[in-house]
Amino acid sequence: MPPLIGLTMARSADGLRDGISVAYLNALRQAGGIAVALPNGTTANVLTRLDGLILTGGGDFAPERYARPNRGTKDEAICPERDQTEIELIRAAQALHMPMLGICRGIQALAVALGGTLIQDISQEMAGSDIVHYQTKGRSSATHGIDVLRPSRLFDLAGSAEIRVNSLHHQAVEFVPEGFTVVATAEDGLIEAMEGPGRDFVMGVQWHPEDLAVAGDVVSQRIFATFVTQASMFKTDTRRG
Numbered sequence: 001m002p003p004l005i006g007l008t009m010a011r012s013a014d015g016l017r018d019g020i021s022v023a024y025l026n027a028l029r030q031a032g033g034i035a036v037a038l039p040n041g042t043t044a045n046v047l048t049r050l051d052g053l054i055l056t057g058g059g060d061f062a063p064e065r066y067a068r069p070n071r072g073t074k075d076e077a078i079c080p081e082r083d084q085t086e087i088e089l090i091r092a093a094q095a096l097h098m099p100m101l102g103i104c105r106g107i108q109a110l111a112v113a114l115g116g117t118l119i120q121d122i123s124q125e126m127a128g129s130d131i132v133h134y135q136t137k138g139r140s141s142a143t144h145g146i147d148v149l150r151p152s153r154l155f156d157l158a159g160s161a162e163i164r165v166n167s168l169h170h171q172a173v174e175f176v177p178e179g180f181t182v183v184a185t186a187e188d189g190l191i192e193a194m195e196g197p198g199r200d201f202v203m204g205v206q207w208h209p210e211d212l213a214v215a216g217d218v219v220s221q222r223i224f225a226t227f228v229t230q231a232s233m234f235k236t237d238t239r240r241g
C-alpha cells in the first residue's frame with residue numbers, strides 16, 4: 001500500500017465548498033502517494049491513519065495568529081476555520097515526527113503554527129524589491145531564480161545552487177520558527193524555502209512545485225518524490241508496513 005498523504009483544503013469565497021487544485025493530486029500521484037482530502041474542521045486525530053501531510057496554497061493567515069497587527073493582510077482572504085485546522089494538524093504532525101511539505105500558504109502555515117511570523121504584504125514591506133513575486137504568466141512558468149543554500153535537503157535533491165521557480169504570493173515568511181533553517185532565498189532576500197530541525201522531514205517552499213512538476217520540472221518532481229519516500233519510511237517505521 002503506497003503512503004496515505006493528507007492534503008489541506010481551501011474554502012471557497014462563498015464559504016460553501018472546500019476544494020483542492022488538481023495539480024496537487026496529479027503531482028502526488030506521479031510521485032506514488034495516495035491523496036486523502038482533509039476538509040477544514042478535520043481534527044488532528046486523523047493523523048494516526050496517515051503517513052504524511054501536505055499544507056496547500058491559499059489565502060492569508062489572520063495576523064493575530066502570530067500576534068501582529070494587520071499590516072497588509074487581506075481580510076477577505078482569511079478563513080479562521082482553515083487557520084485553526086492547519087495549526088492543529090501541523091502541531092500534532094510535528095509531535096508524531098510525520099513528514100510535512102508546506103507549499104506557498106503551506107510554508108507560511110508551518111511558520112505560523114510553530115512560532116514564526118509573516119511578511120503581510122511584500123509590496124509594502126519590501127518596497128525596494130524588483131522581483132515579481134506575483135507573476136502574471138501562467139502557473140506552470142518559472143519566472144524568478146532562487147539561491148539554494150547548503151547543506152540542505154533541498155540542495156541535495158536540486159543538485160544545484162540556483163533554480164528557477166514560479167511565484168504566486170503576496171506574503172512570505174518573515175522569521176522562521178526556532179530550530180528551522182532558511183534553505184532558499186530570492187535575490188531580494190525573501191525566504192523561498194525552509195526546513196525543520198533534526199531528522200524529521202519538514203520542508204516549506206514558497207513556490208508551487210505541483211504546477212511545475214506536472215509541467216515536467218525535475219526539481220519539483222523530486223520534491224514530491226522525496227516527500228513520498230519519507231512518508232513511506234515513516235509508515236514503515238511507525239506501523240511496520
Ligand SMILES: [Mn+2]
Pocket residue numbers: 132133144166167168169186192206
Ligand atoms: Mn517568489
